[in-house]
Amino acid sequence: xxxxxxxxxxxxxxxxxxxxxxxxxxxxxxxxxxxxxxxxxxxxxxxxxxxxxxxxxxxxxxxxxxxxxxxxxxxxxxxxxxxxxxxxxxxxxxxxxxxxxxxxxxxxxxxxxxxxxxxxxxxxxxxxxxxxxxxxxxxxxxxxxxxxxxxxxxxxxxxxxxxxxxxxxxxxxxxxxxxxxxxxxxxxxxxxxxxxxxxxxxxxxxxxxxxxxxxxxxxxxxxxxxxxxxxxxxxxxxxxxxxxxxxxxxxxxxxxxxxxxxxxxxxxxxxxxxxxxxxxxxxxxxxxxxxxxxxxxxxxxxxxxxxxxxxxxxxxxxxxxxxxxxxxxxxxxxxxxxxxxxxxxxxxxxxxxxxxxxxxxxxxxxxxxxxxxxxxxxxxxxxxxxxxxxxxxxxxxxxxxxxxxxxxxxxxxxxxxxxxxxxxxxxxxxxxxxxxxxxxxxxxxxxxxxxxxxxxxxxxxxxxxxxxxxxxxxxxxxxxxxxxxxxxxxxxxxxxxxxxxxxxxxxxxxxxxxxxxxxxxxxxxxxxxxxxxxxxxxxxxxxxxxxxxxxxxxxxxxxxxxxxxxxxxxxxxxxxxxxxxxxxxxxxxxxxxxxxxxxxxxxxxxxxxxxxxxxxxxxxxxxxxxxxxxxxxxxxxxxxxxxxxxxxxxxxxxxxxxxxxxxxxxxxxxxxxxxxxxxxxxxxxxxxxxxxxxxxxxxxxxxxxxxxxxxxxxxxxxxxxxxxxxxxxxxxxxxxxx
Numbered sequence: 001x002x003x004x005x006x007x008x009x010x011x012x013x014x015x016x017x018x019x020x021x022x023x024x025x026x027x028x029x030x031x032x033x034x035x036x037x038x039x040x041x042x043x044x045x046x047x048x049x050x051x052x053x054x055x056x057x058x059x060x061x062x063x064x065x066x067x068x069x070x071x072x073x074x075x076x077x078x079x080x081x082x083x084x085x086x087x088x089x090x091x092x093x094x095x096x097x098x099x100x101x102x103x104x105x106x107x108x109x110x111x112x113x114x115x116x117x118x119x120x121x122x123x124x125x126x127x128x129x130x131x132x133x134x135x136x137x138x139x140x141x142x143x144x145x146x147x148x149x150x151x152x153x154x155x156x157x158x159x160x161x162x163x164x165x166x167x168x169x170x171x172x173x174x175x176x177x178x179x180x181x182x183x184x185x186x187x188x189x190x191x192x193x194x195x196x197x198x199x200x201x202x203x204x205x206x207x208x209x210x211x212x213x214x215x216x217x218x219x220x221x222x223x224x225x226x227x228x229x230x231x232x233x234x235x236x237x238x239x240x241x242x243x244x245x246x247x248x249x250x251x252x253x254x255x256x257x258x259x260x261x262x263x264x265x266x267x268x269x270x271x272x273x274x275x276x277x278x279x280x281x282x283x284x285x286x287x288x289x290x291x292x293x294x295x296x297x298x299x300x301x302x303x304x305x306x307x308x309x310x311x312x313x314x315x316x317x318x319x320x321x322x323x324x325x326x327x328x329x330x331x332x333x334x335x336x337x338x339x340x341x342x343x344x345x346x347x348x349x350x351x352x353x354x355x356x357x358x359x360x361x362x363x364x365x366x367x368x369x370x371x372x373x374x375x376x377x378x379x380x381x382x383x384x385x386x387x388x389x390x391x392x393x394x395x396x397x398x399x400x401x402x403x404x405x406x407x408x409x410x411x412x413x414x415x416x417x418x419x420x421x422x423x424x425x426x427x428x429x430x431x432x433x434x435x436x437x438x439x440x441x442x443x444x445x446x447x448x449x450x451x452x453x454x455x456x457x458x459x460x461x462x463x464x465x466x467x468x469x470x471x472x473x474x475x476x477x478x479x480x481x482x483x484x485x486x487x488x489x490x491x492x493x494x495x496x497x498x499x500x501x502x503x504x505x506x507x508x509x510x511x512x513x514x515x516x517x518x519x520x521x522x523x524x525x526x527x528x529x530x531x532x533x534x535x536x537x538x539x540x541x542x543x544x545x546x547x548x549x550x551x552x553x554x555x556x557x558x559x560x561x562x563x564x565x566x567x568x569x570x571x572x573x574x575x576x577x578x579x580x581x582x583x584x585x586x587x588x589x590x591x592x593x594x595x596x597x598x599x600x601x602x603x604x605x606x607x608x609x610x611x612x613x614x615x616x617x618x619x620x621x622x623x624x625x626x627x628x629x630x631x632x633x634x635x636x637x638x639x640x641x642x643x644x645x646x647x648x649x650x651x652x653x654x655x656x657x658x659x660x661x662x663x664x665x666x667x668x669x670x671x672x673x674x675x676x677x678x679x680x681x682x683x684x685x686x687x688x689x690x691x692x693x694x695x696x697x698x699x700x701x702x703x704x705x706x707x708x709x710x711x712x713x714x715x716x717x718x719x720x721x722x723x724x725x726x727x728x729x730x731x732x733x734x735x736x737x738x
Contacts, residue, residue: 269295
C-alpha cells in the first residue's frame with residue numbers, strides 16, 4: 001500500500017501538480033489563501049511606514065565577493081553580510097531582514113573558497129535531475145539546498161534554472177532541466193516548492209530565452225509572441241504555478257530588441273499582468289543599463305557594482321523627483337519584495353534543526369542514480385559477476401568525477417580531487433576552472449565488484465589504452481567534456497582526442513562500455529563499435545558510487561533523456577552558433593525560427609531521426625503496456641496498464657504524447673509518470689494533460705485556443721518510440737484568458 005501511495009503522489013505531481021485539480025485550473029482561481037492575504041497586508045503596512053531612503057535601500061544590492069574584476073574591493077560591508085552572491089540591507093526598525101543571497105543551482109556555492117573551510121552538498125547537474133522525471137526528487141533536492149543555505153545565514157537561493165535547452169552547445173545547459181516546457185516547469189516548480197518549504201526564498205531564472213552563453217549580454221533573440229508563450233514562457237508559467245517562487249531573475253540577453261531586465265512585455269505584460277505574479281523581479285548580476293528598467297518591470301538591481309551605475313540609487317531618485325518615475329511604482333517594487341519575505345517566512349525565522357549531511361549525501365546519491373541514462377546496452381550490462389578484470393580508462397577516473405563550472409560550481413565535503421585552470425577571455429574567464437569532485441570511479445568499481453581486479457589507464461595514448469583493455473574482461477572508458485557559464489562549445493565533439501581512445505579500446509576489447517561525464521549531448525562516431533553507453537552527466541559528489549552501482553547492477557537504471565541527442569550539428573536549427581568567436585559583447589540578432597519546436601518537436605516537425613530521442617532510456621527490466629484508454633473533454637486523460645515482464649525490480653516512465661491534430665504533426669509531451677514495479681507486478685497509470693499543451697496561444701484573443709478536431713495520442717517509451725496509440729475528438733474552446 002505504501003508503494004502504491006507513493007506512486008500515486010508521484011503521478012499527481014508529475015501530471016497535474018496536485019490530486020485535486022489541474023495546474024491550469026488551480027492557477028486561475030481567484031481565491032487568496034489566508035497566509036497570502038496576511039503577507040499582502042504586512043507588506044503594505046510595512047512599506048507605508050518606510051522612509052524613501054529605506055525604500056530605495058531595498059531595491060538594489062551588491063555582490064558580496066571580494067575578487068578581482070567583480071566590483072569595488074573597498075566597499076564597506078555591513079556586519080550581517082554572509083560572503084556569497086549578493087546582499088541587500090534590511091530595515092531593522094521595521095523587522096525587515098537583510099537579503100543574503102547565494103548561488104545555489106546545484107548546491108550552496110562557495111566561490112573561490114571565500115568562506116574558509118565551508119563545504120556543502122554538491123548535487124548532480126540539472127539535466128541529471130531532469131532525467132529522473134521525478135518531481136518528488138526535485139522537491140527533496142530543493143529542500144536540501146535550502147536547509148544548508150539557511151544554516152549559513154542565506155535566505156535567498158539563486159537557483160531555479162528553467163530555461164529550455166534550445167541549443168545542445170550552450171555552456172550552461174547543465175544547470176537547466178530539459179528541452180520540454182512541461183518537464184522543466186514541473187521539475188523546476190517542485191524544486192522551488194521544496195526550497196520555500198524550508199523557509200528560504202527561491203528564484204526562477206533566467207527570464208527569458210537565455211539559450212546561449214555566446215555574447216549573452218548582447219544576444220538579441222527575436223521570436224513571435226505565440227511560440228514564445230508556447231515554449232520557454234510556458235515552462236516558467238508552470239514552474240511559477242507549481243512552486244510560487246518569491247522572486248524571478250531576469251536574463252542578460254535581449255528579447256525582441258529589449259533587454260530582458262528592462263523588457264516591458266516580459267515583465268509587466270506577461271509576468272505581472274497576465275500571470276498575476278506577486279513576487280519581485282531581480283536582475284541578473286550586471287544586467288541593468290538604465291534607471292527606467294524600474295518602469296519596465298524590474299523591481300531590484302542585483303550586484304549593482306557590476307553595472308556602470310547604481311541605477312536604482314541616485315538616478316532613480318532623480319526620476320522620482322522630476323515626476324518621470326511614479327511613487328506608486330516605487331511602493332509596488334518594495335511591497336513585492338516584502339511580500340515574498342513574509343510569504344516564505346524569512347521574516348520569522350526560528351532555530352532550524354541541525355543539517356543532516358549524511359542524509360543529504362544519500363539524497364545526492366539517489367538523484368545521481370536515478371538520473372543516469374542507459375543509452376545503449378548490447379547485453380554487456382550489468383557487468384557479470386564472472387568478470388575477473390575490469391579496465392577503467394579515461395582522464396582522472398582514478399580520482400574523481402567532473403563538474404560543471406561558473407557561478408553554480410560546488411565545493412563538496414570531500415573537496416575537489418583536481419582543479420585545472422583553463423581560463424579564457426572575458427569576464428567569466430577566471431571562473432573557467434575544470435574541477436573534479438573527490439570520489440574515484442576506480443575505487444567505487446573495486447568496491448562494487450570485489451571479485452574483479454580493476455586496472456586503470458589515463459587514456460593519454462591509444463596504444464596504452466588498448467593494451468590495458470585487451471587484457472581485461474570488460475573495458476570501461478570514461479569520457480568527459482567540460483562546460484562552463486560564459487562559454488559555449490562550437491560543436492558536439494569530445495575534446496582532447498577522446499574519440500580515438502574509445503575507438504582503439506573498442507577494437508581491443510569487444511566488451512567496451514562508455515560512460516559520459518558531460519553537460520550536453522555529444523557526437524559519438526564510435527557508437528556502433530561499443531557494447532554499452534551510459535550518460536552520467538555531471539553526477540555530483542556521489543557520482544562515482546552511482547555510476548558503479550548502475551554498472552554492476554546494484555541499481556537498475558531508470559533515467560530518461562531530458563534532451564535530444566542529435567546525430568550532429570547539421571540537424572540543429574542553427575548549425576553554427578551566431579557570432580561565436582567574436583569579441584565579448586558583440587551585438588548579434590538571432591531569429592528563433594524554430595519557435596516552439598524545441599528539441600524533439602523540431603526533429604518530429606522536420607522528419608529527422610536523432611541519435612537518441614528525448615525520453616529514451618533503457619533498463620535491466622522489461623516493461624509492457626496494455627489496455628490504453630483515452631478520453632476527451634476539457635482535457636485529455638489516458639489510462640494505461642504498465643507491467644514489469646522482466647526478472648528485476650525497476651522503474652518505468654510512461655510518457656503521453658500528442659502526435660498530430662487532424663493529421664498535422666503536433667508533437668508535444670502531455671504528461672508523464674514514474675512507476676516502480678517488482679517482477680510480474682502491474683499497475684494502472686492515469687495521465688492527465690495540461691490543456692495548454694493541447695492548445696495554441698491566440699495573440700489576438702490573449703488566450704489559449706483548442707481547435708476542434710481529431711487528436712492522435714500515444715503512450716510511448718520516448719518521443720520517437722510510441723507503443724500504444726489512441727484518438728480523441730475535442731471541441732473548440734478558449735481556455736481562461738491568460
